[in-house]
């Protein structure tokens with residue numbers, strides 16, 4: 001484990017501010033508001049938070065029916081702490097808690113397949129992740145490296161993973 005890391009999986013020890021700070025490092029979570037994060041934490045089944053001193057350095061969460069299925073979401077390690085084993089340790093911690101419930105497997109969607117493969121995860125051969133947006137995302141993500149021309153607005157990004 002990287003030095004001086006403290007762990008908690010207790011909801012009452014995980015603050016909205018700490019999660020928001022880590023979310024700023026992730027494209028899909030950067031724009032989430034404090035009130036959205038508060039509601040999300042309240043309704044998430046398993047949370048893992050790592051801190052170095054007072055600084056939040058890692059977060060992961062699992063949504064589960066506590067019977068058949070467990071889905072991993074929002075796995076984020078602070079940029080300066082990456083490639084030191086912290087992501088692996090957070091997922092092992094989450095796996096242990098899921099296993100304790102008697103749930104046989106964890107599932108996820110991710111672009112970081114190298115990371116997940118190193119942890120023993122495999123691509124499912126018989127299914128594809130599918131999505132239907134029921135409510136359009138109102139605020140588009142910030143324009144990166146592009147200048148607005150003539151005040152034209154970028155259309156809402158309906159495919160954002162917000």
Ligand SMILES: CC(C)(COP(=O)(O)OP(=O)(O)OC[C@H]1O[C@@H](n2cnc3c(N)ncnc32)[C@H](O)[C@@H]1OP(=O)(O)O)[C@@H](O)C(=O)NCCC(=O)NCCS
Nearest residue numbers: 026075076077082083084085086087088110112114115118
């Ligand atoms: C993906 C992420 C969580 C990995 O966390 P991390 O702490 O850097 O990962 P670890 O150091 O525990 O690495 C675990 C294994 O994955 C490998 N790995 C991690 N990131 C990798 C990458 N980008 N490319 C290839 N291998 C990678 C490591 O080499 C290590 O393998 P080993 O144990 O066999 O040596 C981190 O890079 C991150 O927060 N990224 C931004 C958010 C994100 O994309 N999250 C994806 C969540 S679905």
